[in-house]
Amino acid sequence: MHLVLIRHAQSLNNRLYAQTGGKEGRHPDPPLSDLGFEQARLLGEAANRIPHLGSLTHLYSSLTTRAVQTVAPLATALSLPVQGADTLHEIGGLYLGQLTGPRTATAGQIRQTLQRICPELRWPAHLDGRTAWDGGFEENDEQWYADRARTVLNDLRARHTVTDRVGLITHQNFAQFLLAALLGSPLSRLPAKLVLDNTATCELELGARGTRLLYLNRHDHLPGHLVTN
Helix, strand or coil: CEEEECCCCEEHHHHHHHCCCCCCCCCCCCCCCCHHHHHHHHHHHHHCCCCHHHHHCCCEEEECCHHHHHHHHHHHHHHCEEEEECCCCCCCCCEEECCCCCCCEEEHHHHHHHHHHHHCCCCCCCCCCCCCCCCCCHHHHHHHHHHHHHHHHHHHHHHHHCCCEEEEECCHHHHHHHHHHHHHCCCCCCCCCCCCCCCCEEEEEEEEEEEEEEEEECCCCCCHHCCCC
């Protein structure tokens, strides 16, 4: 199996952090910025000319608004369904407050709202489609995040064969725990942060002899002035 991690496009929170250097006024489930929508459009457009995107056979997405908005153009371009996953969200889940301080859990969107954004989205079978996703709130605990990453990967290995090319729309910080688990690190996450810019991709080959990292932070679908972190 080839696994392609794709970080979501620029969100309003990403823009806020870039402009102010702080998190005052952050949204618990931010939508994309105007620039983020353009990044997502170009990601989808690239499926027609960049083989590592055009050859994807399966798509999964976090249930955050920004992730679903990111995957929508790609799913349309590839004519693929998108399996929603309530395990791919950013560390900490959805909350008001700060990750390292007092926080209040908040819920995500309902199925109908996310499917209006991305008609190809398939709601997780174990979630009630009549109520909102609970937002995945969790304690700020690196071992918990690492365990969630391992659960995601074990599920993917059970579902897919060696010929599948699987795209995951996920998040910068949770990707660190996914990468540590994929590369067999004994640590919860790698000691150095492996940056994924907005809509950048990272591909790994999962084989019987181990995992190979093929590339990291690839964003050749974007012109330089649209690359953001």
